[in-house]
Amino acid sequence: xxxxxxxxxxxxxxxxxxxxxxxxxxxxxxxxxxxxxxxxxxxxxxxxxxxxxxxxxxxxxxxxxxxxxxxxxxxxxxxxxxxxxxxxxxxxxxxxxxxxxxxxxxxxxxxxxxxxxxxxxxxxxxxxxxxxxxxxxxxxxxxxxxxxxxxxxxxxxxxxxxxxxxxxxxxxxxxxxxxxxxxxxxxxxxxxxxxxxxxxxxxxxxxxxxxxxxxxxxxxxxxxxxxxxxxxxxxxxxxxxxxxxxxxxxxxxxxxxxxxxxxxxxxxxxxxxxxxxxxxxxxxxxxxxxxx
Amino acid sequence: xxxxxxxxxxxxxxxxxxxxxxxxxxxxxxxxxxxxxxxxxxxxxxxxxxxxxxxxxxxxxxxxxxxxxxxxxxxxxxxxxxxxxxxxxxxxxxxxxxxxxxxxxxxxxxxxxxxxxxxxxxxxxxxxxxxxxxxxxxxxxxxxxxxxxxxxxxxxxxxxxxxxxxxxxxxxxxxxxxxxxxxxxxxxxxxxxxxxxxxxxxxxxxxxxxxxxxxxxxxxxxxxxxxxxxxxxxxxxxxxxxxxxxxxxxxxxxxxxxxxxxxxxxxxxxxxxxxxxxxxxxxxxxxxxxxxxxxx
Numbered sequence: 001x002x003x004x005x006x007x008x009x010x011x012x013x014x015x016x017x018x019x020x021x022x023x024x025x026x027x028x029x030x031x032x033x034x035x036x037x038x039x040x041x042x043x044x045x046x047x048x049x050x051x052x053x054x055x056x057x058x059x060x061x062x063x064x065x066x067x068x069x070x071x072x073x074x075x076x077x078x079x080x081x082x083x084x085x086x087x088x089x090x091x092x093x094x095x096x097x098x099x100x101x102x103x104x105x106x107x108x109x110x111x112x113x114x115x116x117x118x119x120x121x122x123x124x125x126x127x128x129x130x131x132x133x134x135x136x137x138x139x140x141x142x143x144x145x146x147x148x149x150x151x152x153x154x155x156x157x158x159x160x161x162x163x164x165x166x167x168x169x170x171x172x173x174x175x176x177x178x179x180x181x182x183x184x185x186x187x188x189x190x191x192x193x194x195x196x197x198x199x200x201x202x203x204x205x206x207x208x209x210x211x212x213x214x215x216x217x218x219x220x221x222x223x224x225x226x227x228x229x230x231x232x233x234x235x236x237x238x239x240x241x242x243x244x245x246x247x248x249x250x251x252x253x254x255x256x257x258x259x260x261x262x263x264x265x266x267x268x269x270x271x272x273x274x275x276x277x278x279x280x281x282x283x284x285x286x287x288x289x290x291x292x
Numbered sequence: 293x294x295x296x297x298x299x300x301x302x303x304x305x306x307x308x309x310x311x312x313x314x315x316x317x318x319x320x321x322x323x324x325x326x327x328x329x330x331x332x333x334x335x336x337x338x339x340x341x342x343x344x345x346x347x348x349x350x351x352x353x354x355x356x357x358x359x360x361x362x363x364x365x366x367x368x369x370x371x372x373x374x375x376x377x378x379x380x381x382x383x384x385x386x387x388x389x390x391x392x393x394x395x396x397x398x399x400x401x402x403x404x405x406x407x408x409x410x411x412x413x414x415x416x417x418x419x420x421x422x423x424x425x426x427x428x429x430x431x432x433x434x435x436x437x438x439x440x441x442x443x444x445x446x447x448x449x450x451x452x453x454x455x456x457x458x459x460x461x462x463x464x465x466x467x468x469x470x471x472x473x474x475x476x477x478x479x480x481x482x483x484x485x486x487x488x489x490x491x492x493x494x495x496x497x498x499x500x501x502x503x504x505x506x507x508x509x510x511x512x513x514x515x516x517x518x519x520x521x522x523x524x525x526x527x528x529x530x531x532x533x534x535x536x537x538x539x540x541x542x543x544x545x546x547x548x549x550x551x552x553x554x555x556x557x558x559x560x561x562x563x564x565x566x567x568x569x570x571x572x573x574x575x576x577x578x579x580x581x582x583x584x585x586x587x588x
Contacts, residue, residue: 058495082503083501084501085501086500088501090497090499096490096496098514099515100513100514100515100518101510103516107502110500112497112502112503112506113502113506119506122502122510123506
């Protein structure tokens with residue numbers, strides 16, 4: 001594996017991701033520096049989750065160079081991947097809890113790869129008291145103190161998501177990849193979750209897929225807009241306004257360019273009649289954001 | 293590609309006609325069975341079924357174990373000419389039988405327990421090969437599935453008969469027979485447990501940078517262990533039931549006493565035996581069900 005020491009946490013060159021002959025994502029260049037907080041926005045199917053899955057190692061790109069935390073992904077061996085995963089906290093859609101373990105045991109899974117944890121403790125799930133206390137503090141902060149002994153398959157969707165956040169906290173990652181971390185949460189829980197996410201990403205780099213524009217100021221100082229697998233914009237939070245987001249979400253859904261031709265995308269600002277994102281009314285929320 | 297129909301039929305009507313045709317075939321089969329049996333004269337109920345039924349019920353209603361406390365201490369057997377042939381203390385005789393019954397019950401339990409354990413040990417590697425989500429080499433997976441299917445298809449009694457010929461009379465044959473038949477059941481259940489593993493949960497644990505043994509002990513083991521224990525109890529319970537008749541073919545245990553009692557028309561002893569069998573099976577069923585429910 002090759003180590004690249006330039007302070008960049010993510011460096012992408014000429015990335016192409018395909019599935020079934022369709023281009024899911026095409027990014028000529030993307031760089032994210034240490035401790036940046038980046039939000040990724042875009043309509044459903046724009047490639048946001050795909051980008052996170054590439055960085056997390058769950059999707060293998062068809063082409064391109066991807067460096068994460070100074071490691072080039074396609075050159076990693078098993079130990080290299082383990083080392084990278086230890087430093088990368090992932091909160092991806094479809095990454096579940098272990099159903100038969102309690103909420104607390106699921107949180108402690110985040111600490112499995114910590115150096116200094118004896119192997120027998122990690123195999124028998126007899127964690128040292130200090131670690132257990134840490135897990136309970138994390139659950140407490142998310143309002144799950146009473147549920148620490150409940151099994152994960154007895155928790156609601158929102159509670160599971162919070163347990164995932166607490167697990168992330170115990171992992172102490174250098175890079176956090178979060179895909180819609182508040183998707184199943186009510187407004188109060190959303191605020192708690194954002195706080196937890198910021199806490200676990202303190203001193204780390206945070207990459208979040210965000211669907212609610214109102215959350216952008218909480219989770220990001222840089223916003224990347226994706227549209228049909230391509231980058232629509234990449235700008236600081238201050239430059240994001242209602243018009244920009246409206247244009248991104250309102251652009252009509254069109255077939256992704258085929259691999260062979262790599263047809264140029266239509267103008268991102270093409271308006272009207274497109275499918276809107278169903279999580280939120282982006283225009284309204286963005287206007288609220290601009291006003292606040 | 294449909295055969296030309298003179299009357300066009302809706303799919304629903306065709307489905308109903310198909311069901312009626314199947315029901316007709318089934319009715320014809322039942323009728324054929326009854327008619328051929330009657331033609332061979334095998335449908336009789338014997339010469340005096342009611343008397344026999346009442347006599348058997350009378351014998352059954354006084355299970356032999358009661359004699360241990362209430363039986364005559366001095367039962368005299370006399371010949372037709374009134375000569376005293378033999379004097380029997382019924383209480384002692386039945387106490388001896390009761391003790392033999394306890395030992396036979398223990399043998400039955402031994403056969404079921406050790407047979408089930410051996411079956412589980414034999415089935416585990418085959419289940420690992422047969423589970424579709426582990427992607428074993430196709431040839432090996434097919435062979436493992438074949439072995440498991442054959443083991444499940446052959447009845448325990450058939451295995452028992454063959455094994456009595458090989459290893460001789462006694463519980464060893466019973467243990468091996470149970471093991472061979474149950475191996476098939478275990479293999480299927482284990483493979484299903486492995487196939488139902490939550491892949492995403494395993495990925496989530498791996499995504500924290502956990503090592504393979506950590507992933508196994510924190511994601512695979514907790515999901516699979518309760519299912520394996522549940523399967524084991526289920527098959528064990530089934531085998532307790534199964535091993536009570538294994539003695540009929542000489543493989544030891546309660547079945548041996550059953551066949552003895554039946555051959556000597558000792559219905560009161562058979563009643564005692566059935567009571568013990570029912571108590572054993574129901575008791576173990578209840579216990580195993582409780583544990584399996586707690587594991588859910």
